[in-house]
Amino acid sequence: MLLTLGAAATPVVGTAVATAAGAASFATVCVPRPDPLPSDTKLSGVSDAVHGRLHTYTVTSPAVGLTHVNVLLPVGYSHSSPRRYPVLYLLHGALSNYADWASTAVANGVPQGGAVQSVVGRLPVIVVMPDDSPEGAYSDWYGVSAHDAGTDPVPATPSWETYDINELIPWVDSNFHTQAGAAGRAIAGLSSGGAGAAKYAVAHPGLFGFVGMFSGALDTDLVDSSTNWYADANYLDGPGPPDQHCRYGDPLTADPANQAYYWHDNDPTYEAGNLKGVRLFVASGNGTPTSADGPTNPAVRAYLGFTESVVDDMSHHFVAAVRSAGLGANVRTDFYGKGIHAWSYWRADLASFLRWLQPQLDRPLAPPPSFSFRTARAASTAWGWSFHHDSGLAVPNVNTAEEFVYLQNLSRDGFSAAGHGTIRITTPRGSYAAGSLQRVHAGRVDLTTRANHAGQLTFSVVIGPPAPGPQLVFPAAGPPPDMPTVTVSIRGAA
Numbered sequence: 001m002l003l004t005l006g007a008a009a010t011p012v013v014g015t016a017v018a019t020a021a022g023a024a025s026f027a028t029v030c031v032p033r034p035d036p037l038p039s040d041t042k043l044s045g046v047s048d049a050v051h052g053r054l055h056t057y058t059v060t061s062p063a064v065g066l067t068h069v070n071v072l073l074p075v076g077y078s079h080s081s082p083r084r085y086p087v088l089y090l091l092h093g094a095l096s097n098y099a100d101w102a103s104t105a106v107a108n109g110v111p112q113g114g115a116v117q118s119v120v121g122r123l124p125v126i127v128v129m130p131d132d133s134p135e136g137a138y139s140d141w142y143g144v145s146a147h148d149a150g151t152d153p154v155p156a157t158p159s160w161e162t163y164d165i166n167e168l169i170p171w172v173d174s175n176f177h178t179q180a181g182a183a184g185r186a187i188a189g190l191s192s193g194g195a196g197a198a199k200y201a202v203a204h205p206g207l208f209g210f211v212g213m214f215s216g217a218l219d220t221d222l223v224d225s226s227t228n229w230y231a232d233a234n235y236l237d238g239p240g241p242p243d244q245h246c247r248y249g250d251p252l253t254a255d256p257a258n259q260a261y262y263w264h265d266n267d268p269t270y271e272a273g274n275l276k277g278v279r280l281f282v283a284s285g286n287g288t289p290t291s292a293d294g295p296t297n298p299a300v301r302a303y304l305g306f307t308e309s310v311v312d313d314m315s316h317h318f319v320a321a322v323r324s325a326g327l328g329a330n331v332r333t334d335f336y337g338k339g340i341h342a343w344s345y346w347r348a349d350l351a352s353f354l355r356w357l358q359p360q361l362d363r364p365l366a367p368p369p370s371f372s373f374r375t376a377r378a379a380s381t382a383w384g385w386s387f388h389h390d391s392g393l394a395v396p397n398v399n400t401a402e403e404f405v406y407l408q409n410l411s412r413d414g415f416s417a418a419g420h421g422t423i424r425i426t427t428p429r430g431s432y433a434a435g436s437l438q439r440v441h442a443g444r445v446d447l448t449t450r451a452n453h454a455g456q457l458t459f460s461v462v463i464g465p466p467a468p469g470p471q472l473v474f475p476a477a478g479p480p481p482d483m484p485t486v487t488v489s490i491r492g493a494a
Helices: 116-120 160-175 192-203 229-234 260-264 298-324 343-360
Strands: 030-032 044-051 054-061 065-072 087-091 126-130 143-145 185-190 210-214 279-284 331-335 371-375 379-382 385-390 405-411 414-418 422-426 437-442 445-450 458-462 485-492
Touching (some): 116 343, 160 192, 185 192, 192 210, 210 343, 279 298, 331 343, 437 458
Antiparallel strands (some): 030 143, 054 065, 065 126, 385 422, 405 414, 437 445
């Protein structure tokens, strides 16, 4: 079903979708990004506009160019004090920007921003509010449309994930007194920002200890009896260039085989099993307006109600996937019934999230002794492990193996891997005694390797033959049944 709305249903700041007027054809052809992801991770040209505790920084990023980020400092914060603070990364929604969480704007009695300074109050936490552009999707985009690729100059392919993860977080930890590490780092967001928060957590296990998702678009492959909703919305015309039609590759509704691996690798629900050791807070309404929504234009109110009902469905799918992975004890839900896709609810969600978060920030958060991890990326990390998967397939300039590798029960004693080709692995620091000999057994192959000075092993494992083609089947509960699997054991060598 293509989402179609009346002319009165104009886009509203923070919403996950745009009006369907002028919807793009599903025949979009996507061209992989023409340039590699930047290796330089240093922000430059930093300037600071101070508004009391709120600082607005303008920076130049190798990944996204000129951008802005708001930083709210705690009451009493001083660069001369040795005290360190936890950090909350707070993400905005689609058709919005970095300033909206700090905004106190009101229209017809209805909040149009997050009033973050009031909601956070005196809580001793640094709040970082980055930009994602109106349609960035907190992603390193697959590429650009064939139309954009034919223009001169070709518009830069957005790389918002690289900016947030590789550039912004290290900059924050270097320039503020932070508690660097998962125990002192939380992330939350609304709508597409909720999806971004969840996606960053599943893609980078061990980076964030706490995740808040408010009306989050958490199941980006959602297909139910009536709609392939997110695929449809993703291919509506929007800001550009480049247009947003190729964030995840060609639309699934055009051909289910088109970059389906990239869609699934940007879907928090499909990768929910990666969240062991991470504490989760999920909130959404069911789309039914309340009396507080009365001043909103009726057509817009109906639009926001429909949008909230869809992300509510997504949120329930996500929570079901978390529980199916055996991680239900780590999730707190606030499915509060009546409520639409609007700031009055997101302010309340943030307040509830902070009440849930505050007592946990003083508790240790140790890496899980074992965990599972699935990813379609050629290069990835999780809880101090690093992986490079060479499936035999590759897309120039895109971090993908065109199939998932499914790693089960990773621990210092070994793991199992399903996929194709070869995976190169480096274990976390301190896994083994420095200089010790370890025997790695994988299938019929034995090798003896020595831990480096940091107590890490680096070795390669052949999982199976090269992949015959991009992955097309994505079971919820494990790898496709025909995928090769190898069991790896690691023991001290006698």
